[in-house]
Amino acid sequence: MKNVANFLAEVSKSGQRILVLCHHNADPDAVASAIVLSDVLNQLGAKSKPGAADDIATYSQNVLKMFKRDIPVNPQLNADMVILVDTSSLDHLGNFGGKLKEAQLKLAVIDHHRPVQDMKQISSFYFVREDFPSESELIFRIIRELGIKLDPDQASLLLAGIISDTAHFNFAKPETFEVVNELLKTGADYQRVNEALRPPEDPSKRVAMLKAAGRSQLRRVCGHLTVFSELGSFEGDAAAMFHRIGADVAFVGSEDKGKVRISGRARAEVLKKTGLHLGEVMEVLGKQYGGSGGGHAGAASMKGEGKLEDVKKQLYTILEKKLKSKQ
């Protein structure tokens, strides 16, 4: 860590123009690392800018918007040196990689992916720590080594990078939590970071889920909790929601101009215990109503013609028969 800190302090001291560049379709770890490292190099005396190759992922844009930061895409290559972060090879720079190659600028790599031999050869400085679950964590440790204090928004960006690259701490190491603790003490806003990383929800889907909940009917069939509800769209999502909140078997149907659709979900334990196969049930039901049906044991659907009320009755008759025979 001392090596890389010394290197960065040295190249910045002389006021060099340094581009801190990250990979294409840049994720939050990539943009956070590039932006925060670039800020720090400026503090050390460099004329540094961050940049991303080709494009930025949508969830990264949400993070940037939340913390009012920006990163140029395909920046100008008028630099004395390019430092690649969160990027193990020029191949990960999309079309911009070719341009960078042509420019023949001085290259440095600070990364946490598998080392790439070719890159080692063409770089004037090469520092790769595969043991770090995120580049943001690595950048934080380097900045600490440099003795530089971050501001709360910089800390939030790095926290977003860590959360994103560790898949919400699934791949975190004990040291990751130490870094997170320091970021929080620096003022990182965990709640806003989480909010920025959450995928935007379709408002019409939210309304549909709430309607499905309001219209749901709970029935016990041979001791199993079954739910039926009705919606005009998002039937599969609603059935999955009922499954998630506790239904053993859930169905959500729709009826429109004589056409009927039903989507179903069942819990794995029920399938195992009873031998129920929703794909089979839906196939039978689809055929009975002049349509088709099928799917997996735990997730299936049917389409047909008729009245939803009739199809529902028939569905419960089939279900009762299946579940009774296995009691």
Ligand SMILES: [Mn+2]
């Ligand atoms: Mn990464």
